Amino acid sequence: MMNMQKEINRMFDSFFRGSQIEDESLVPAAWCPAVDIAEHDDEFVVKMELPGVSREDVKITMQNHVLLVHGEKKQDKESKGSNYHRVERSYGAFQRTFTLPATVRSEKIDANFADGILNITLPKAEEAKPERIEVKVK
Amino acid sequence: MTNNGKQTREDKIVTPCADIFETPEAYVVCLDMPGSPKETISLTMEKGILQVEAAVEPHHEETANVLYRELRTTSYHRAFTLGEGVDQSSVDAVFENGVLTVKLLKTPETKPKQITIN
Numbered sequence: 001m002m003n004m005q006k007e008i009n010r011m012f013d014s015f016f017r018g019s020q021i022e023d024e025s026l027v028p029a030a031w032c033p034a035v036d037i038a039e040h041d042d043e044f045v046v047k048m049e050l051p052g053v054s055r056e057d058v059k060i061t062m063q064n065h066v067l068l069v070h071g072e073k074k075q076d077k078e079s080k081g082s083n084y085h086r087v088e089r090s091y092g093a094f095q096r097t098f099t100l101p102a103t104v105r106s107e108k109i110d111a112n113f114a115d116g117i118l119n120i121t122l123p124k125a126e127e128a129k130p131e132r133i134e135v136k137v138k
Numbered sequence: 139m140t141n142n143g144k145q146t147r148e149d150k151i152v153t154p155c156a157d158i159f160e161t162p163e164a165y166v167v168c169l170d171m172p173g174s175p176k177e178t179i180s181l182t183m184e185k186g187i188l189q190v191e192a193a194v195e196p197h198h199e200e201t202a203n204v205l206y207r208e209l210r211t212t213s214y215h216r217a218f219t220l221g222e223g224v225d226q227s228s229v230d231a232v233f234e235n236g237v238l239t240v241k242l243l244k245t246p247e248t249k250p251k252q253i254t255i256n
């Protein structure tokens with residue numbers, strides 16, 4: 001039973017491992033935002049830390065079961081040309097890709113921003129939701 | 139994948155990344171603090187030390203099976219020792235898109251002065 005659990009976990013890990021997609025329009029990433037992926041009964045949820053990134057600067061696309069999140073963190077206008085004492089925050093282009101299970105309903109993907117965290121919800125298709133059947137013992 | 143679907147959340151206090159820059163009127167500190175609601179942020183000024191503290195709400199419900207986890211911060215904490223040239227009575231802070239921006243006005247003595255040539 002433990003082995004089976006491990007095997008399933010391994011399968012999921014490979015589902016979500018970022019895959020390389022060839023796209024010349026993408027600029028090399030300057031930094032890499034942290035991500036969490038969680039599974040619920042009816043959906044997958046991807047959470048990404050994007051502090052200081054505005055809504056307009058994030059693009060989310062889904063193609064061949066590969067979810068691509070990319071964008072740019074721009075420096076504030078006010079700070080440009082100012083006298084800097086310290087720069088620890090990362091700026092520039094970022095991108096992350098995730099290969100998702102075929103059971104995700106691409107047309108129902110939703111995303112929102114809250115306190116610098118991007119929330120992407122990916123609903124599962126009906127047939128992929130866990131089914132609970134009670135078996136009566138005679 | 140050892141959590142068997144349960145959330146394990148150990149305390150992880152993070153020093154938020156900061157940018158500090160200077161304008162003619164003020165010093166500005168920008169801190170990346172994603173995931174902490176505005177209400178949990180505490181900003182205090184005492185004896186020339188500016189302290190920032192904030193809590194990060196759990197990212198997932200307890201029933202969720204977290205398959206992959208990089209977001210581990212449970213709280214933020216950072217302190218800055220301020221120099222003489224800061225007017226400690228006028229601190230202004232804004233929290234937007236997970237970034238806390240603190241503006242510390244300079245004392246009149248530290249502001250650049252224009253000297254007129256006779």
